[in-house]
Amino acid sequence: MMKITPVNNSDGLLLFLLEQENYPQHYYKYRNFIQMINDSNYLVYKLVVNNNLFGYFILMHSGDDLEIIKFTIKKCYHQQGWGQKMLIYLLQNFSFNKIFLEVNEHNLAAQKLYLNHGFQIMRKIPQYYGNENGYLMVYDK
Incomplete structure (x- = not known):
């Protein structure tokens, strides 16, 4: 079962580990995730399939617009349509x-x-x- 839900502080470590795995040369620090999760200017959501983290995205408010700060799927799940599902969710469920x-x-x-x-x-x-x-x-x- 697929779920896309807001991230909370307890998810910060899982996002950090996925970030390190996908971007070993340039990844966000753990404290950056916690700051964004707790900042109302950011929208941080995770994609979970059968209780496993498959990906996440981070949006930032910019007036009436949104900026996609991060949009990532765990490498072992690339080319399986998960990015498309996450993007469709984003386009259909946020105001911008x-x-x-x-x-x-x-x-x-x-x-x-x-x-x-x-x-x-x-x-x-x-x-x-x-x-x-x-x-x-x-x-x-």
């Missing part, structure tokens, strides 16, 4: 005018997911990810 995010130019799977759900590439961001470029993507209701 626009959603925007930055994505690595080499992350073709993420770009495809967002493009298939109505996001558009607005511009290239040179060296956004260190030596790698990023794209600003926007979803407009």
Whole structure:
């Protein structure tokens, strides 16, 4: 059974461990998760399937818009449709005018997911990810 629910402080460690696993070079610190979970400017949600954490996303309010700060699925569950389910949930269950995010130019799977759900590439961001470029993507209701 799949559930997407808000995260609480007790979930912070699980998110931190998933973050370390998926992004061993650049991951959020545990205290950053706890701060975002407790900050009303952020919306932190987890995807749980059969009591196992499959992924999570972090949104930040920006006026009437939302920014996707993090959107991740555990690597062993990639390419199984979980990201799509999580993105559809996000688009259908939150109030916003626009959603925007930055994505690595080499992350073709993420770009495809967002493009298939109505996001558009607005511009290239040179060296956004260190030596790698990023794209600003926007979803407009």
